[in-house]
Structures are given as C-alpha cells and as structure tokens.
Amino acid sequence: MAARLLGTAAELFWRNGYAATTTRELSEGLGVQKASLYYHVRKKEDLLYSICVNALTNILSRARDEVSQVSLPEERIRALIRGHLTAMLDDKDQHATMLTELRSLTPKRRREIVSLRDQYERFIEDVIRDAQKAGAIRADIPAKILKLGLLDLLNWAIFWFDGNGELTPKSLADDFTSLYLDGAKRQLQRR
Amino acid sequence: MAARLLGTAAELFWRNGYAATTTRELSEGLGVQKASLYYHVRKKEDLLYSICVNALTNILSRARDEVSQVSLPEERIRALIRGHLTAMLDDKDQHATMLTELRSLTPKRRREIVSLRDQYERFIEDVIRDAQKAGAIRADIPAKILKLGLLDLLNWAIFWFDGNGELTPKSLADDFTSLYLDGAKRQLQRR
DNA sequence: GTCTATAAAGAGATAGAC
DNA sequence: GTCTATCTCTTTATAGAC
Numbered sequence: 001m002a003a004r005l006l007g008t009a010a011e012l013f014w015r016n017g018y019a020a021t022t023t024r025e026l027s028e029g030l031g032v033q034k035a036s037l038y039y040h041v042r043k044k045e046d047l048l049y050s051i052c053v054n055a056l057t058n059i060l061s062r063a064r065d066e067v068s069q070v071s072l073p074e075e076r077i078r079a080l081i082r083g084h085l086t087a088m089l090d091d092k093d094q095h096a097t098m099l100t101e102l103r104s105l106t107p108k109r110r111r112e113i114v115s116l117r118d119q120y121e122r123f124i125e126d127v128i129r130d131a132q133k134a135g136a137i138r139a140d141i142p143a144k145i146l147k148l149g150l151l152d153l154l155n156w157a158i159f160w161f162d163g164n165g166e167l168t169p170k171s172l173a174d175d176f177t178s179l180y181l182d183g184a185k186r187q188l189q190r191r
Numbered sequence: 192m193a194a195r196l197l198g199t200a201a202e203l204f205w206r207n208g209y210a211a212t213t214t215r216e217l218s219e220g221l222g223v224q225k226a227s228l229y230y231h232v233r234k235k236e237d238l239l240y241s242i243c244v245n246a247l248t249n250i251l252s253r254a255r256d257e258v259s260q261v262s263l264p265e266e267r268i269r270a271l272i273r274g275h276l277t278a279m280l281d282d283k284d285q286h287a288t289m290l291t292e293l294r295s296l297t298p299k300r301r302r303e304i305v306s307l308r309d310q311y312e313r314f315i316e317d318v319i320r321d322a323q324k325a326g327a328i329r330a331d332i333p334a335k336i337l338k339l340g341l342l343d344l345l346n347w348a349i350f351w352f353d354g355n356g357e358l359t360p361k362s363l364a365d366d367f368t369s370l371y372l373d374g375a376k377r378q379l380q381r382r
Numbered sequence: 383g384t385c386t387a388t389a390a391a392g393a394g395a396t397a398g399a400c
Numbered sequence: 401g402t403c404t405a406t407c408t409c410t411t412t413a414t415a416g417a418c
Contacts, residue, residue, distance in 0.1 A: 019210035138377045156343035183374030
C-alpha cells in the first residue's frame with residue numbers, strides 16, 4: 001500500500017481521530033476521488049490496521065537495534081529510551097494513532113496488535129530485569145512497574161512534543177534518561 | 192445535568208471514543224429513548240464539554256487541597272502525585288475522556304478547556320519551581336521539563352491501570368513517587 | 383421529563399466506464 | 401489506477417403528543 005496513503009491517513013487520524021475522519025477528507029487530502037481509495041483498500045479500517053502494524057514493527061526493530069549495540073545494563077536502558085523516543089517522535093502521526101486508536105480496530109485485529117505491543121513490552125521488561133539482576137537498577141520496585149513507568153514517561157510526550165520547537169527528540173531523550181535513572185531530587189553527588 | 196448522564200457518557204466515550212459513540216448507545220445505556228437525551232442537553236458535544244470541565248476542576252481542587260496541607264517542598268510534590276493519581280484513577284472515565292477527546296470539542300470550547308488545563312499545569316510547575324529554589328529538586332533540568340515528565344508518568348497510567356487488580360491508586364502513587372524523586376537507578380544509600 | 387415518529391444530513395462502500 | 405454516479409445505512413437532531 002502506498003506510503004503516502006498511510007501517511008496522510010495517519011495525519012488525519014491523529015489530528016481529528018479515526019472515527020471522526022471521513023473518507024471524503026482523506027480523499028481530499030490525497031487529491032483523489034473518494035472511490036479511488038477503495039482500489040487500495042477494502043475498508044477504512046484497513047488503513048488503521050496497517051498504521052498500527054507499521055508503527056509497532058518499526059519501534060520494536062529500532063529499539064532492538066539500539067540496545068543490541070551496547071552491553072552495559074545501564075547503557076542498554078539509555079539506548080532503549082533514545083531508540084523509543086526518536087522512533088516515536090520522528091513519525092508522530094503513525095505512532096500516536098497506534099497508541100490512541102486501538103479500540104477502533106475489530107476485535108480480531110485489535111488482539112493481533114495488542115499481541116505485537118505485548119512483545120515490545122516484554123522486550124523492555126527484559127532489559128530492565130537484566131539491569132536489576134546486574135545491580136544497576138533498583139530492585140525494590142518490580143520490573144513490571146519500572147517498565148510501565150518508563151513507557152508512561154516516554155509515550156505521553158507524543159501529546160505535547162512539537163517537532164518545530166527548539167526541543168529535539170535527542171535532547172528530550174537526554175533529559176528523560178537522566179530523569180528516569182537519577183530522579184528529580186537534588187543529589188549531592190551526581191553519578 | 193444529571194450525574195448519571197455524565198457518568199454513562201464518560202464510560203462510553205472512554206470505551207468506544209467520543210465520535211464512535213452514538214446517541215442510540217447512550218440512550219440504551221441509560222434506559223431511555225434517544226429523543227429524551229435532548230431534554231437534558233442541546234448537542235452531544237455538550238456532554239463532552241461538561242465531562243472535561245468536571246474532570247479538570249476536580250483534579251485541580253484535589254491537588255491544591257492535598258498540596259496545601261504540607262509545607263516541605265518535597266512533601267508537597269509527594270502530595271501532588273498522590274492527589275493527581277487518586278483523583279484521576281477514582282474517576283477514570285471522565286479523566287480519560289478529558290485527556291484524549293479534547294480535539295472533538297468545537298474550537299471555542301477547546302480553547303476554554305485547554306486554558307483550564309494550562310492553569311493546572313502552571314500550578315504543578317510552580318510547586319516544582321519552588322522545590323528547585325529550596326534546593327530539594329534538581330535544577331539542571333528546567334521546571335517545565337520536570338513538570339512535563341511528571342505529567343507523562345502520571346497521566347499515561349490511565350491507559351493500563353485496572354481498578355480491579357491488586358494495585359491501588361495509593362500503592363501506585365507510592366511507587367511512582369519514589370521512582371520520580373529517586374530514579375530507577377540502584378543507589379548505595381537511599382535517602 | 384419522556385415518548386413516538388420523522389426529518390435532514392452525512393457516512394462508508396459499490397458499480398461500471400474510461 | 402482513477403473517475404462519475406449512486407446505493408444503503410446510520411447519524412444527530414427536531415416536532416409535537418402525553
């Protein structure tokens with residue numbers, strides 16, 4: 001399916017919501033007639049499904065790739081945050097749509113996407129658990145909560161991050177890495 | 192407007208999305224006829240608007256209330272996290288709807304709600320900035336980023352927190368407070 | 383305050399020509 | 401691969417009785 005079609009769909013789905021986006025708006029955005037869409041796609045929902053698959057396979061491979069290049073447990077978490085944030089913010093529309101519109105998929109497809117998402121979350125939790133075992137990450141909070149807290153911190157940024165501002169995905173990754181690992185409290189000697 | 196009407200609307204809006212929720216489903220959920228809704232409300236969007244006002248005034252007063260009861264800067268941040276999470280998770284449907292469906296409001300009303308939200312965010316940023324000035328919170332990351340990071344951490348929990356699980360809003364608040372203030376890294380001596 | 387009935391508009395999707 | 405034309409269904413909202 002044409003990348004432009006998915007890109008335009010994601011843009012509209014993210015701006016106006018999947019259900020509120022009409023095939024008319026979509027075709028206008030693409031500069032074609034409504035009916036032409038149905039040569040590429042059988043149903044409007046196919047677009048949402050493809051966007052979700054795209055976003056998740058993309059972020060998973062990007063995170064895996066970054067993490068695999070370093071071996072120290074703490075460095076692997078830094079790489080994970082960098083990979084997640086840059087993948088997500090470089091393609092905001094598709095990731096935001098995936099993150100917020102899952103409920104609009106048919107049950108079968110929703111289960112499929114949730115299972116992809118679970119796979120990604122297991123990967124993150126494993127990286128954190130390994131770091132706990134190595135003594136680099138605190139063990140008094142369960143790995144599951146540490147993973148959820150990390151994803152909370154990173155994912156919600158999609159709601160306010162403005163690609164045109166001064167803040168870049170990389171500088172945000174630096175700040176959030178430091179915040180996540182060291183905390184917000186003032187420390188006498190920062191490691 | 193009847194609280195039951197808003198509660199049912201929020202439940203459906205959060206489960207299926209505002210645009211995807213029909214007045215038919217809403218009336219079925221309430222056990223009345225579709226037309227009866229329009230005695231209480233002029234447009235479907237009125238429901239969304241009321242839900243957003245409710246949620247924001249509620250969380251702002253709850254957070255203000257908690258924070259005002261303590262004076263140590265660090266304690267005020269702990270109170271803020273507790274107040275935010277308990278207010279949000281005790282009324283998940285309305286808060287989740289407010290957090291995710293702003294774009295479905297008319298421009299005028301959206302601006303109004305965003306301004307309410309800005310008011311709340313300024314309050315949080317002030318609490319953090321005061322703590323920075325008092326030397327309790329690190330100053331090498333701008334208060335604005337510390338605020339955004341905190342809201343990211345707390346708000347996204349609405350997507351996965353399950354009120355029927357073993358985790359309570361209070362225990363989650365404890366874990367997230369510790370994570371936010373002290374960080375995920377293992378520390379030799381925890382303060 | 384709720385009902386039955388219906389208006390009026392907009393939605394997703396298809397048929398068939400080019 | 402895109403077009404014009406159209407079908408069919410669902411949507412929000414209103415009129416007016418009780």
